Amino acid sequence: METLIAIKQAFGLLLSGDSALFTIIFLSLKVNLTAVGYAALLGFPMGALLATTRFYGHTMLVGLVNALMGLPPVVVGLAVYMMISRSGPLGVLDLLYTPTAMIIAQVILVTPIITALTRAALARIDKDYTPLFRMLGIAPMRRMLTLIRDGWVELLTALLAGLGRAMAEVGAVMIVGGNINHFTRVMTTSITLETSRGALSVALALGGVLLVLTLLINLVVVVVGRREQDDG
């Protein structure tokens, strides 16, 4: 009964356009989308480079990037905290408990995912295209751009996988963001807080939004992937 009341209140909050609730939702989107944007700027070229070049330590680096996909968020949060806290080497920048700190932590978590997925996808395409590249004497940069252009579906999948990870993240952003109301409180940290407080209606409303967004992201991945399979 209590749960039903909480669900009803959650819908009420969402439908009434509760400003506090939507501030949290918008901040979440802002932090996550910004972080994924930066991670893509780093991950796409790094993945393409790893897919198209061979150098001493290449295999080890690929293994490392793959391993970093499973980075524990709280460990990343702790590491970023130590870097940007007052006594840390970047303490002078005064970033602790700001959205920027949360973005930094998210970028560290998401970049390996985008890099590894990009590398795996583009390496497959590169293998198919290599005879043509060699025959035409395609330069390395043009080769990378060709792969990025032709592998856009896989890159979109990598991007959305990164966004999914960022949306679901709680540990790192809690540590470096501090979960400050109206400033660094995002959906996941807010759900944690409200649940511990017993304010289930707010937690459920945010949980519902988070769930819908996550499902939408995955739906896009499935639809785009299937469409590409059907075409290919």
Next chain:
Amino acid sequence: MAEARLILEGRGLCLHRQSRAIVDRVDIRIDAGGISGLVGANGAGKTSLVSLLAGLIAPDSGVRRITGAGCVEGAGEARIGLMMQKPVIMRRSVYGNCDYVLKALGVEKAVRRARIADGLALVRLDQRARDDARLLSAGEQQRLALAQMLIAEPAVLLCDEATSSLDPPSRRLIEKIVADKAATGLPVLWVTHNLAQLKRFGGRGGGRVFFMHQGRLAPPQDIEAFFTAPASKEARAFLAYERI
């Protein structure tokens, strides 16, 4: 005085894999127009030799040279056309696949458009120019690969089992186009197991056969002579089964 046409030449080409000689001190020169066949049993080293000639892989020793008229340093690679058993089909339209090749060669847009239109008409894919190339049948994809090579105006065309997995109509069309091009003076090296196909090329007049056995290349013979009096016992053994 400059030589009249481009010459693709390999001298002392060697390629080893796990200490086994895949290509063993091969000398080959492809300069004359017309079709030269390259035959031999599976594992004889034909595909490796073609890959060496096309510049896809580097030899362990020996040299591969592209010389002749209009061949400037470093620009020879793109003048070698290669058709493989499994063509490289890019994730683009039929037109886009052709356009990529010409763009890479620095051909101007207007010229590209005209050449692609001619090339696709030649291989009867002009009606499918806007289709995703991956949706083409195997025969159509191989025809697209042929169009890609021909619009690049190669000086030498290497065809490695290019029609071995195709149905007779597709095979016939590709054979005809390649034979017609060879008749205009384009040197073609045609790798095949299909002796009937080789005979058909021989029937058009001219042509020679290189026989490869365990990485070694025998001196070339006329196609007719190869079938009537093969020069080596390995070639005789290779042909014997077909005569049964």
